[in-house]
Amino acid sequence: MESTIVMMMVMTRSIFCFLGLICLLSSVNGLLSPKGVNFEVQALMDIKASLHDPHGVLDNWDRDAVDPCSWTMVTCSSENFVIGLGTPSQNLSGTLSPSITNLTNLRIVLLQNNNITGKIPSDIGRLTRLETLDLSDNFFRGEIPFSVGYLRSLQYLRLNNNSLSGVFPLSLSNMTQLAFLDLSYNNLSGPVPRFAAKTFSIVGNPLICPTGAEPDCNGTTLIPMSMNLNATGAPLYIGRSRNHKMAIAVGSSVGTVSLIFIAVGLFLWWRQRHNQNTFFDVKDGNHHEEVSLGNLRRFNFRELQIATNNFSSKNLLGKGGYGNVYKGILGDSTVVAVKRLKDGGALGGEIQFQTEVEMISLAVHRNLLRLYGFCITQAEKLLVYPYMSNGSIASRMKAKPVLDWSIRKRIAIGAARGLVYLHEQCDPKIIHRDVKAANILLDDYCEAVVGDFGLAKLLDHQDTHVTTAVRGTVGHIAPEYLSTGQSSEKTDV
Structure with missing residues (x-):
């Protein structure tokens, strides 16, 4: 009798476990087919x-x-x-x-x-x-x-x-x-x-x-409620017009004037760009003179080669869209992270390099990555940062031991402080445009430091957004930025 009761209890418990498993799978997987396929x-x-x-x-x-x-x-x-x-x-x-x-x-x-x-x-x-x-x-x-x-x-x-x-x-x-x-x-x-x-x-x-009244047009005429405009102020969709010839004449005149303005603008832009000084004057990529830009040190390329063991793969800390980051040890035993930009001599590399240096020189905060210095030659552009022993949030979350909640909270608050400084306390404010776990670094004490300002944009405080070509990392771009091209502090957050 006792064995029968025990068997019934075991069977009942098994049934409840099975039903619980079914409920769990349903909640995790959504709708399941009779064969258990999501x-x-x-x-x-x-x-x-x-x-x-x-x-x-x-x-x-x-x-x-x-x-x-x-x-x-x-x-x-x-x-x-x-x-x-x-x-x-x-x-x-x-x-x-x-x-x-x-x-x-x-x-x-x-x-x-x-x-x-x-x-x-x-x-x-x-x-x-x-x-x-x-x-x-x-x-x-x-x-x-x-x-x-x-x-x-x-x-x-x-x-x-x-x-x-x-x-x-x-x-x-x-x-x-x-x-x-x-x-x-x-x-x-x-x-x-x-x-x-x-x-x-x-x-x-x-x-x-355009009007629905054309001989080859079948159906009911429905005039659009609104029309957006092109650069000249002419509607992209032109509805009824009582004077078609006048519209063509006006359009041609506006088009001609616009072309003249564009040509003049291009000429002025070319002349300004031709006459302006380069960001850094690079005459000799191997000189040994130490040059400073504010509090930034200018490194010699050979010095960084030695520090990183000729950019050895064993010293590789990470890879990004604009270059690789290597661990290095300078002659005074300072441990650094050296970011070597891809295509350093190309225009895109020049722009990214200049943007990062300018943004970091503008923003100085304990929760923002500071820049030790830079190295620039005809073919190379490198940035030198403090070495972050705990890597990025993305890498640290996969490592052992597991971070406790107090440390996680400190990381979250630190990253938020860094973004608040960029958005509220810098003038003009800075929109990062590539906030993700891989760009939030952790120092020896797991203090969060926001880094990688290569895509950052300046924005006046009275402006709500800046419209740009969409940049960033797929999977981390705010949906509204991806669909409209409008970036703001909200798309960072």
Whole structure:
């Protein structure tokens, strides 16, 4: 009798453990198929299979994974649902799998500036939570699916610079939340519906009907609610005009005047650049004279070669987009980190070098990385920093022993103090533009130090943002900066 009771208790406990495991898997993985396959994993693997990935950015997408939240280019919610998919500028080709419509929790899709072809999935309207969709600068063809109009939460839509054809879908007029729309440079035709978007562009579609009253135009005339302007003040979309010839004449005159101003501006810019002094005068890359710039020491290249054992791979501390960082020991036994810029003689290297030196000379704070000095020759540009014995947050989080919560809190507060100084106490304020775990360094006492100012921008305090070409590290760029090009202290945070 006792053995029977014990067996029943064991079976009951096993059943509860099994049910608990099922609940745990459901909470972690979202929706599971009867075979225990995560639908989101399956959809993402279908997307990967339909694309050609020359740079291997999707290599860690694994069909056998429990959930996709640790994959590159994938963003998940706190409930472990996939809400973001972003692989811009990765030279991807192939087609976009219709399985993307199974990722029904998606809010952001960024696939711009690739070589993707084929049609936009016809059921794209199933992604009812989508807020940002950017498929620009690809080779998508065919019509814009009518179901796009079902994306009632969509605020930002870019389909420009593709090969889309067919009539403008009237369903676009149903998208009441749409704030930005760009359908320029396609082969769309027919009348233009009334958009709710405050800003939109449809230039570069030669078959559109400006008024809807043209002989070859079928459908109802719908005049756009708003039009954005080009540099000359002329609308990108020109509606009804009572005097077409006058518009052409005015446009030609404005265009001619603009060309003259541009030519004069280019000439003045060239003359200024031709006459201006270089950032540092480099006459002899091997001189031994010690030169200072403020409190910065100018190092001899041979000195840094010896310090790093000729930039030995054994002394490599890390790699970045602009160069490698090496550990070095100077002649006075000072331990330093030497950042050797790639393509030091190129224009991009010159700009990055100058930016970093200027920004660090402006910002001096205990939670900001200070600069010991620099070395510059015709072919090399190097920056010398204090050596951070605990590396970066990215590397330290993987090391042993595990950091306790008091140290983690100190690191977080230190990094925040550094950013507050850049944003609030510098004049003009400094926008870092590449804040990530790899750029927050830790000294001997695990004090956080914000580093790598090569992408930083100056901004007057009365300005809310600066519009630039998007720069930074894929996976760490704020979504609003990636989609608008507008960077501010908020995109740093």
